[in-house]
Amino acid sequence: MLSEFSLIDTFFRQDTHSNAHTQLGIGDDCALLSIPSGYELAVTTDTMVENIHFFTDADPAQLGHKLLAVNLSDLAAMGAKPIAVTLALTLPRVDENWLRQFSSGFLTLAKQFSVDLIGGDTTQGALTLTVQAMGIVPNGHALKRATAHIGDAIFMTGKLGDAGLGLKIKQGYMHKDAQEALNRFHAPLPQVDAGLALQGIASACIDISDGLVSDLGHILKQSGVGACIEWEKLPFSSCVKSYIEQTGDALMPLISGDDYELCFTVPEKLVHCVPDNCTQIGTIEAQLGLRLLKAGHIDTLTAKGYEHFS
Numbered sequence: 001m002l003s004e005f006s007l008i009d010t011f012f013r014q015d016t017h018s019n020a021h022t023q024l025g026i027g028d029d030c031a032l033l034s035i036p037s038g039y040e041l042a043v044t045t046d047t048m049v050e051n052i053h054f055f056t057d058a059d060p061a062q063l064g065h066k067l068l069a070v071n072l073s074d075l076a077a078m079g080a081k082p083i084a085v086t087l088a089l090t091l092p093r094v095d096e097n098w099l100r101q102f103s104s105g106f107l108t109l110a111k112q113f114s115v116d117l118i119g120g121d122t123t124q125g126a127l128t129l130t131v132q133a134m135g136i137v138p139n140g141h142a143l144k145r146a147t148a149h150i151g152d153a154i155f156m157t158g159k160l161g162d163a164g165l166g167l168k169i170k171q172g173y174m175h176k177d178a179q180e181a182l183n184r185f186h187a188p189l190p191q192v193d194a195g196l197a198l199q200g201i202a203s204a205c206i207d208i209s210d211g212l213v214s215d216l217g218h219i220l221k222q223s224g225v226g227a228c229i230e231w232e233k234l235p236f237s238s239c240v241k242s243y244i245e246q247t248g249d250a251l252m253p254l255i256s257g258d259d260y261e262l263c264f265t266v267p268e269k270l271v272h273c274v275p276d277n278c279t280q281i282g283t284i285e286a287q288l289g290l291r292l293l294k295a296g297h298i299d300t301l302t303a304k305g306y307e308h309f310s
């Protein structure tokens with residue numbers, strides 16, 4: 001059986017660093033990062049617990065990918081460029097096969113974004129995976145939640161509801177294009193480039209982790225504004241469209257999480273600067289709350305995304 005130290009050496013230590021900001025990685029009491037002058041350090045952490053955030057039979061490589069992806073997604077939502085991450089692993093036992101696949105999924109995505117794994121902690125207990133991710137953003141340019149203004153246009157990247165459909169499929173819903181939706185659920189791609197491109201354009205931004213209604217709701221609440229989104233404008237993939245047609249469940253893509261697309265607001269005068277692959281889905285309004293305009297009717301959206309302790 002591997003000791004804690006040879007486990008780290010075997011599966012997590014990298015011989016070279018891919019990010020210029022890493023001065024010292026795994027192996028000392030702390031890692032060292034250099035932060036260029038004129039930049040702020042953006043820091044976030046996310047934990048995934050077995051049976052809460054993932055199923056016991058989850059593919060370890062996809063789990064490693066997703067654990068890192070959800071953290072990079074938070075940096076993307078801040079408009080920050082990821083530089084480094086730490087990894088706290090609590091494992092019930094040392095399963096080398098599981099660790100090999102998990103670290104490969106994790107480190108492959110890390111390499112893709114030139115992010116270094118610079119440290120962590122390894123303990124025994126119920127399977128719990130925690131990442132802390134660090135990124136840099138020019139002083140004053142971070143994309144916050146509390147700064148949306150009345151009249152701003154609301155946009156999102158990508159498509160809405162594919163991951164939610166993937167979860168439905170995992171739970172037994174039959175669909176002919178199952179693989180695409182399942183991939184979106186298991187292996188989301190953090191919208192890092194989109195976040196960076198929105199510096200100086202977006203007035204507020206969030207990543208859609210708990211569902212559009214819930215996450216846009218955070219922007220609205222923290223900014224002290226309301227919004228109306230338009231059904232006709234929502235970007236649905238063909239498989240989500242056919243799910244809605246078959247089931248009549250129009251709410252699913254609005255309240256399901258795990259899409260990890262960005263939802264952001266843009267002042268009217270900067271709308272022409274928004275990248276082409278984003279879709280305007282609504283407008284910020286003075287009237288508090290979130291409304292949906294669908295077939296000429298306006299309904300209030302109060303459905304909640306996933307909340308712990310509720």
Ligand code: ADP
Nearest residue numbers: 008012026027028029087089118119120121122
């Ligand atoms: P300490 O006792 O000083 O906390 P540890 O023995 O926990 O140090 O860890 C030794 C080194 O390995 C440290 O640099 C730590 O950051 C790193 N490390 C521990 N666990 C992990 C892990 N799961 N992934 C990456 N690095 C880790």
Ligand code: MG
Nearest residue numbers: 120121122123
């Ligand atoms: Mg330690």
